[in-house]
Structures are given as C-alpha cells and as structure tokens.
Amino acid sequence: MNDVMAEIEQEIRENRVVLYMKGTPAFPMCGFSAAAVKLLKEVGVPFKAIDVLAEPEKREAIKQYSSWPTIPQLYVGGKFVGGSDILREMHARGEFVPLVRQAAGAS
Amino acid sequence: MVSPEDIRLRIEEAFPGALVTVADSTGAGDHFEVRVRAAEFAGRPLVEQHRLVYGALGPLMSRIHALALQTETPQEARG
Numbered sequence: 001m002n003d004v005m006a007e008i009e010q011e012i013r014e015n016r017v018v019l020y021m022k023g024t025p026a027f028p029m030c031g032f033s034a035a036a037v038k039l040l041k042e043v044g045v046p047f048k049a050i051d052v053l054a055e056p057e058k059r060e061a062i063k064q065y066s067s068w069p070t071i072p073q074l075y076v077g078g079k080f081v082g083g084s085d086i087l088r089e090m091h092a093r094g095e096f097v098p099l100v101r102q103a104a105g106a107s
Numbered sequence: 108m109v110s111p112e113d114i115r116l117r118i119e120e121a122f123p124g125a126l127v128t129v130a131d132s133t134g135a136g137d138h139f140e141v142r143v144r145a146a147e148f149a150g151r152p153l154v155e156q157h158r159l160v161y162g163a164l165g166p167l168m169s170r171i172h173a174l175a176l177q178t179e180t181p182q183e184a185r186g
Binding site for chain 1: 153154157158161168173174175176177
C-alpha cells in the first residue's frame with residue numbers, strides 16, 4: 001500500500017491537473033467520471049487521467065489519501081478539489097474555470 | 108439494498124434539525140440523490156460539507172453505488 005501512496009503523491013506532484021476516475025476519458029465507466037471529464041474538456045485544460053479500475057490497489061489508496069470515499073477525485077496544483085458534485089457546484093458558482101486555468105498556466 | 112429512509116435517518120441523526128431529501132434515482136436501492144440543508148455547514152468549504160455527510164453515512168457508503176450530493180446552509184437557501 002505504501003508504494004501506491006508514494007505513486008499517488010508523485011502523480012499529484014508532477015501533474016498540475018489530475019483526475020482519478022473509473023475508465024478513461026474516451027471511455028468513462030461511470031456517469032460521475034464522465035461528467036468530470038466533460039467539464040475538464042469544456043474548460044480546455046490538459047489533464048492527466050488515472051483509471052482506478054485498471055489499478056484496484058490505487059482505487060482504495062486514493063480514497064484514504066484524501067479521506068474521500070468516492071471516485072472521481074480531482075487534484076489541481078497538488079491539492080484535492082473534490083468529486084463530481086463539488087466540481088459541478090464550483091462551476092455553477094464560476095469558481096472552477098479560474099482555479100484550473102490558473103493552475104494549468106502556472107506549470 | 109439501502110432504502111432512502113436509511114439514508115435520511117442517518118443524516119438527520121448527525122445533523123439534528125437538518126432538511127434532508129433523498130431520492131432513489133433508479134429504484135434499485137443503490138443510486139441516490141441526496142440534498143442536505145444544515146446549519147452545521149455554515150462557514151465550511153464544500154469539500155468539508157460533503158465529508159461531514161459521507162461521515163454520517165458511515166458503513167452505508169460502501170453499500171451505495173452512486174450518491175449525488177448537494178449541500179447548502181439555511182442562509183444560502185434564503186439567498
């Protein structure tokens with residue numbers, strides 16, 4: 001488990017925008033993951049997607065990493081942002097676009 | 108299978124006086140839409156509000172496949 005945690009830390013450190021999801025951006029395997037991908041594509045920032053269905057250990061580890069029980073999970077600039085409900089709500093408030101654009105530009 | 112009532116009771120227990128609505132999206136007892144309006148959310152970021160609700164659901168979470176969650180404070184509801 002420690003190796004997986006270290007790998008997660010590295011992924012989050014080395015990529016400005018990281019989405020842990022079920023499936024891939026081309027083939028999301030869950031409606032919530034699909035919604036998160038759609039939003040990121042709308043905003044138009046590059047992001048790294050990690051398919052937790054392909055890595056069962058990581059699926060559990062990422063839940064512990066942020067004490068967050070669900071997937072997808074978005075990390076921007078090294079920080080946990082939230083799951084798909086949070087992303088949608090932040091977007092509705094106009095807070096999401098500035099957050100990811102700023103992080104993507106700062107890389 | 109989890110019932111909407113199980114979810115509502117858990118949340119109401121954790122947030123006395125909260126307004127809680129739970130809809131079983133598919134009727135199959137594993138996809139739910141939950142809205143919670145609670146005074147406890149005031150001054151807390153969204154992520155913390157959601158964490159509080161997940162915490163209140165505890166072991167139920169592992170039996171639910173999908174939970175769409177919306178939280179607000181009584182102040183936001185008036186605004």
